[in-house]
Amino acid sequence: MIKSPGTIHPTVRALGWVSLFSDFASKMVYPITPLFLTAVLGAPVWTVGFVEGISESTASLLKLYSGWLSDRTGQRKTFVVTGYGLGAISKLGLAIASSWTAVLTVRLLDRVGKGLRAAPRDALIAENCAPHQRGQAYGFHHSLESVGEVLGPLVGFVFLWKYVGNYRGVFVLAFLPALVGVLVLLKWVREPGQIQNDGGHRCDSSPANNHPVSSLKKFTFKGLSPSYRKYLGVIGLFGLGNSSDAFLLVRSQDLGFSGSRLLLLYAAFNLMSVILSFTIGRFSDQVGRRPLLVMGYGLFGLVYLGFGFAQSPTLIWILFMFYGLYTALTRGVHKALVADLVHPSRRGTEIGTFHMLVGLMALPASLLAGFLYTQVSASAPFYFSAGIATISAILLWQCRLKA
Template sequence: MKIRSLNRNIIALGANSFFTDFSTEMILPLLPIFLERFLHASKSEIGLIEGTAELGVALLIALSGFYSDRLGKRKGLTLLGYGLSNLIKPLAFFAQSATMIAAIRIGDRLSKGIRVAPRDALISASTPKAISGFVFGFHKMMDGAGALAGALTAFGVLWYLGESESSFRTVFAISLIPGLISMAILIFLVTDTPFEPSKSRFVPKALPAPFYWLVLFQSLFSLVAMNYSFMLLKAESNGLALVMIPLAYALYNLTQSLFAIPIGRLADRIGKGVLLSAVYIAFGLGALAMTLGTSWAIWVGFGIYGFFAAGFNALAKAIISDSAPMEFKATAYGIYYTAVGIATFISLVLGGIIWDSYGSTLLFMIASVAAITLGMVLYFMRYRLLHTD
């Protein structure tokens, strides 16, 4: 399967994601350090901010997906979500307190809550089941490539201007440019895929059993795993120079971009459940590497984390694309993201408390053991649970 076989909508949505992630990932790898070093936030406060931001997504995303299915249209909500996000993020330039950063993060995540379910349904509407892994892998690859460009841009600015607070704020301001480009692509190059909404009300049994097993496993995993913010803070605590942290984050995004399409292609051939169990185990190994407390282990950990990120949501979205009926597809994506978002909120809040109370090693060991265990359970139960394979 080659890129040129993808239709215009898939390619345009991929380009839109590239520039949105270009903008986003100039900011995200710097925010935990900015909060800790210049705004003097604790690990618990950072975990609470990130967790609340993810909860904001969870509270809105199911509603957005349901509303999209009732409208019979996708592009309007997608455009609204991307527009708000790309205008809100650069406001970090003006932030003078952790509370202001929290407001910006929550606003950005609420915007994501508006756009994600209808966008994924828009992608799914143009995707044959036989290549769903490849298509969502392509989309994840474009995410990763944009994130790589953003992280490298942030590194370049900090390397050139130094590690001062004003340098951080300069990065936040520059992030507006790729955000505006992504909006232009969405407005002028993406076309809607209208459909006839279902006249019946949504009931849980409208979605098949494999969908609910997927939600259960992904939620359990999200409950025990930490997100990128703790990875970045761990890199700093292990002695990695501040200016090098965006470069480590760039390695994560490079790995994510390189593996996204191969994981999707392989999943289409041998089964999405097999690959999903593999990325669980990969995360566990990456978290284990981070416990070693050396700078080289940070690079290994970020590289493995990129492999994990290439498959985690992309494979889940492909499974939902294969199994959910068209008239309830955005609703299915909304339910999925809501469950994972709530689990992530709990994970981040508890993770910050564990770090402040017992140190980072225990936190990363818990994540490692739990992720590897879940990966093995999913592998041996995959045919019974995810029988879309």
């Protein structure tokens, strides 16, 4: 379970709480958005992939630019505050949306917020943590994030159980924890160079962790280390098969899950991440990141293969639990390996490269999944993703990555 050892810097702890409240709000909304689109607004299934894919990919360039700009200015917090603020406002936007294009606009606003905050936030974590404790720090952050991802669906489930079909009410309710997250961020998150009355707790008090202002005028992929370019190549391939989780929810809906049960299902999935993320992150500091990522990719392939074959709600419950294990094996470990491979003076920019690539691949992945789902069969996108994940796992195992 979640631990908060003294070696976790107060800023890292605060960012974990910010993510907890933010994901509390987001995951109250996310599992029912596909159902809101198709059942309430009457949009076709292909719009689910389009909305998710285009919103992720359109915001992807911001993930690079915000990281680069935070390097240039020596400021991270401004971008993080703006990003989480836009995410909070988007919840109210969903409550008044009357068409799938309005939902697309609101999702774009939310993803722009993520694009602004993702790289600067992850750079802040890296700058407040010693290299040999990055897995622990990112694992801790992901664990708190996952607590929010459990609480959000559970609260949404209780609300819909009492007010059946009131999706707009859920969206309004989700604004409250999102606002709390922004307030925590404003109060307790500090730049590495700022003096904090935190009792002296820090992963690493060395001045090297205070991020230097980068002199990088423009970004080029040639400036990345060979190991990081290899890693990004595998990430890009895996991303082609990693379509939006909305398709897992649509598949579950087809097999008989209602809106309230989808929220319960999503909570159970995230519970696995709460239990395991911190331990797996710390374990990656000891055994290395790559073996755990290979295991995660392999598990992803098996889970998606299972979704392709699934015909019963019982199997869906089991698959979502294993999907939570995949998330625990990869999300925090991915970020820790990125932090290992990037150049310290270009940390925000190069971390932004990772986030940008993941976001850009979301569009073709989701559009392809939507096409396969509607034009071939409901199982086809899951078989495709399973194959891509297997190839990615093999390639990552063969890579020799040096920090």
